[in-house]
Amino acid sequence: MVLLFHTIALLLLLLSDSVSSQALTLNIRDNGKICSQWVKPGANGQFSVSYAQQPECISAVAFEQANGQARLCCKGMPLTTPPASFPKECGKQLYQPLRQRIIGGLIAHPNSWPWQVLVRGANNMCGGSLIDERHVLTAAHCIKSLVQVNDYKIIIGAHEINKPMYMEQELTVSKIWVHEQYTASTTANDVAVIRLTNPIKLSDKVNIICLPGAEAKSVNDTVWVSGWGRTAHNGDTSPILKQTYMQTMGTKCSTYGAASFNEEKQICASQHGVGYTCQGDSGGPLMYEYEGRWYLNGVVSYGPTDCGVGTGLPSVFARVKYYLSWIRSKMASL
Known part of the structure; x- marks a missing residue:
């Protein structure tokens, strides 16, 4: 189905697929609505877009226009759920x-990765x-x-970093x-543990991820990564939490240019041969699902300098299972 929107907000619904259009996905939460990204008009001053139905829409899809751009929105299903169901x-x-x-990733549902945190330093940002x-x-x-502990802040429950949520x-x-x-x-042993000043209270929007065990994923398995990293080489970091899927690669990583790759300590993953993690994603989770639970398989360590767009190189992650004894010793220390 194709929608043509004129700049004076005239809506024409065409039942033909003969019109060239931009395919939009309604996946951005905005004040109770679910919206697509903003798009610019074509040379004729019209907006020609197609979209798939969003199951979480509880109203018809409507056209919105501002600053010469347009987007599609619907009223979204409420995110609030009684705490007893947490x-x-x-x-x-x-x-x-x-x-x-989706190749290249998509915007995550708010609080769908409740263990994802934002690590803010004096001059840097990580996951x-x-x-x-x-x-x-x-x-x-x-x-x-050279940065003091007091210069670091941990943000939990974050989604859109420029618009803090309640x-x-x-x-x-x-x-x-x-x-x-x-x-x-060489980025070997690229892991760190941060202790919060006070313990947090878990909720329906903040939870911990499981540490890996015998079921840990290794080769040719689907894993997921999330973060606010750059979406393009030399681009800006994403203001909204994004996610993408990847496949673990095993020893093949060294043949793709990661010369210092150590399979015992690291995990190599890509999406159709491309890394897709970038600056700003560092420190974030590489996750897999097993029997209804999510486990922390890896920590985002490094990837190609062009974010995989030109070179097609994979991303490398610190293997959490290898460091379990070290991690637990720090958690238990005074």
């Missing part, structure tokens, strides 16, 4: 993530994963050696452990 177990979420395997009520796992290279919390940090054998030149 699954109080690791790796469980009340708000289910989108599962479409991280909540692994218990007081600890966050992130990448060692996200922690700057459920967001900004938390202070009491201690940070960078792996003692972390090597910046």
Whole structure:
């Protein structure tokens, strides 16, 4: 189905597929609505777009116009759910993530990755994963050696970083452990544990992810990554949390240019041979689902400098299972 929107807001509904149009996805939450991205008109001053029905729409799709651009919106299904239905177990979420395997990623549902946190430093931004009520796992290279602990803040419940939501919390940090054998030149042992000043209270919007066990994914398995990283080489970081799926690659990683890849300590993953993680995604989770729970398989470590767009190189992640003893020793320390 194709919709033509004139700049004076005349709506024409065509039942023919003969009109060339932009395919839009309604996946952006905005003040109770679910909207598409903003698009510009064609040379004739009209907007020609097609869209698929969004199951979470509870009203008809409508046309909105502002500043010479247009988008499609509908009234979205409420996200609020009685707290009694909150699954109080690791790796469980009340708000289910989108599962479409879209190349290049798509905007995540708010709070569908409730363990995703934003790590803010004095001059940098990274992702991280909540692994218990007081600890966050992130990448060692996200922690700057000359920056004080007080300069770091952990944001939980975040979705659109430029428009804080009511459920967001900004938390202070009491201690940070960078792996003692972390090597910046090779990014070996690229893990760090952050301790929050006070434990958080889990809710329907904030939960912890499970640490991996014997079921950990290795090769040719589907995994998911989320973050606010750049969406293009030299581009801006994404203001809205995005997600994408990838496939684990095993030892093939070294043949794709990751010369220092260590399969015991690291995981290599790509999407059709392309990494798709970029600056700003660092420290965030590489996740897999097993029997209805989500597990932390890896920590975003590094990828190609062009974010995989030109070189087609994969992304590399610190393998969480390898570091479990180290992680738990820091969590248990005074």
